[in-house]
Amino acid sequence: MKILKYIIFLSIFCGIFFCRWRISFKTAITFSAIAAGLIPVNSELLGNNNQFYQERLLSDQEFNLFEDSDQRVIFAKNSGEAEAFPVTPINKSGQNRNGLFGTGNEKGNPDDDPSNSNTPFSDFKENRAESKNYEHQIYRKMSDKDANSETDDESECSIDEVKTVVANDGTFIHAEKSQVRDKGLHISDFLDAETLDGKFDVIEAEKLKYLDRLKYLRDENNLPDEIVITARDKILDFMTADDTKLVPGYLGYSKIEGTVFINLRLNKVGFRDNNGYRFRTAMTMGDDKILKLAKTDFHLFPDAGKPKN
Amino acid sequence: MKITFDIDRYNELLEKEKRLSQENNSLIFENKDEFIELLSYGARVKDQISYERNQDYYSLISQYIDKVVTAPIFQSEFLKMEKEDAKAAKIITDDFKQLARFSVDLKAVEFSSLIEGISEVCMVACEFGPEEGISDQKFRKSIEKTFLQIQNFLNEE
Numbered sequence: 001m002k003i004l005k006y007i008i009f010l011s012i013f014c015g016i017f018f019c020r021w022r023i024s025f026k027t028a029i030t031f032s033a034i035a036a037g038l039i040p041v042n043s044e045l046l047g048n049n050n051q052f053y054q055e056r057l058l059s060d061q062e063f064n065l066f067e068d069s070d071q072r073v074i075f076a077k078n079s080g081e082a083e084a085f086p087v088t089p090i091n092k093s094g095q096n097r098n099g100l101f102g103t104g105n106e107k108g109n110p111d112d113d114p115s116n117s118n119t120p121f122s123d124f125k126e127n128r129a130e131s132k133n134y135e136h137q138i139y140r141k142m143s144d145k146d147a148n149s150e151t152d153d154e155s156e157c158s159i160d161e162v163k164t165v166v167a168n169d170g171t172f173i174h175a176e177k178s179q180v181r182d183k184g185l186h187i188s189d190f191l192d193a194e195t196l197d198g199k200f201d202v203i204e205a206e207k208l209k210y211l212d213r214l215k216y217l218r219d220e221n222n223l224p225d226e227i228v229i230t231a232r233d234k235i236l237d238f239m240t241a242d243d244t245k246l247v248p249g250y251l252g253y254s255k256i257e258g259t260v261f262i263n264l265r266l267n268k269v270g271f272r273d274n275n276g277y278r279f280r281t282a283m284t285m286g287d288d289k290i291l292k293l294a295k296t297d298f299h300l301f302p303d304a305g306k307p308k309n
Numbered sequence: 310m311k312i313t314f315d316i317d318r319y320n321e322l323l324e325k326e327k328r329l330s331q332e333n334n335s336l337i338f339e340n341k342d343e344f345i346e347l348l349s350y351g352a353r354v355k356d357q358i359s360y361e362r363n364q365d366y367y368s369l370i371s372q373y374i375d376k377v378v379t380a381p382i383f384q385s386e387f388l389k390m391e392k393e394d395a396k397a398a399k400i401i402t403d404d405f406k407q408l409a410r411f412s413v414d415l416k417a418v419e420f421s422s423l424i425e426g427i428s429e430v431c432m433v434a435c436e437f438g439p440e441e442g443i444s445d446q447k448f449r450k451s452i453e454k455t456f457l458q459i460q461n462f463l464n465e466e
Contacts, residue, residue: 206385294337
């Protein structure tokens with residue numbers, strides 16, 4: 001295995017010089033060695049005791065297409081020279097990105113979460129799911145053990161965070177698991193009671209106030225990943241169904257531009273924004289609600305985010 | 310005063326939508342007025358179904374006004390009732406025989422417009438929370454206002 005790594009190292013190293021990149025000899029060696037897996041990435045630098053997370057910018061990535069059941073699924077793959085190796089820690093000072101999104105802490109213990117101490121809901125205020133500038137964090141997760149491992153499986157990616165499918169019009173829908181989780185109240189619109197039985201207590205979630213509910217939904221003990229993934233599949237089934245219509249529309253008072261997905265057979269409506277083609281929400285709507293949507297130029301929740309007087 | 314449905318016209322619109330759908334098109338793009346007309350059948354049926362259980366709606370709203378149920382429970386229960394009505398309406402619009410026999414009271418349309426306001430604020434509250442959606446105070450005020458209108462409406466009957 002080591003020999004193979006040295007061969008990869010030499011190939012990358014030679015490649016750098018054949019391409020005449022303007023980088024120093026030392027940088028080229030380091031770059032090649034990391035790429036070949038000869039140098040483990042130092043997780044201490046990344047500010048987390050047991051694991052680190054690497055942000056992935058899907059819009060700059062190269063996509064691999066392959067078939068997954070009925071859906072065309074694409075997963076992002078790191079390819080950018082600049083982005084591929086400098087690992088961006090999510091625990092930058094002054095940022096609380098990992099907190100209540102439930103991804104910064106494997107056990108999801110809010111007590112260990114810095115964003116829960118003085119400003120418990122700072123994430124919500126600055127990065128609420130429906131905000132115009134809303135950004136979900138998408139992470140590649142590796143454990144220390146994995147990073148130092150001698151095996152080829154050392155980069156265990158959490159590639160299931162984003163599922164990308166192709167809509168009827170050929171455009172992408174990037175559905176983040178965390179977004180589906182946040183929209184947990186709509187999960188029962190897509191999964192039957194039998195599937196949810198004993199795994200996710202929707203009624204318990206419904207009893208809670210919005211912020212408590214978000215916290216509840218972001219805890220894997222309350223809403224298991226398995227349910228979120230199944231719900232996401234069902235949502236994407238609806239969004240990519242042959243008879244689902246894609247209509248240009250808006251979300252919220254600030255008129256976030258996007259596409260409204262309407263299926264009259266299923267009585268389902270969804271929204272994907274134009275800023276990264278990200279899935280935002282999906283739910284059951286009766287004909288009366290879809291009718292109203294059509295009458296208002298497909299503007300979902302037009303009063304949401306309206307400045308308060 | 311009752312509204313009955315033109316089944317032939319409904320069938321024509323359905324067929325049109327089906328044909329357009331096969332061509333990867335829809336009435337949404339071809340003729341929005343007809344798309345709205347098509348949806349109005351289901352919407353009117355739902356109006357009648359909701360109206361027929363107006364006491365259930367009234368009771369739930371009263372419980373919230375009297376602080377017997379909390380805002381989140383009220384919101385989810387209200388939206389659940391609406392979904393049940395929409396589901397029942399779908400069964401009727403999917404069956405021409407039932408739809409042909411169905412009639413809608415004009416009062417039902419009026420009642421429906423009242424509860425539509427409640428439905429909207431409930432959806433916003435569930436989807437967005439107090440910061441971007443609606444504050445607890447504003448939510449309560451909105452429900453109280455509509456509750457008075459519903460009371461007047463039901464008293465006039």
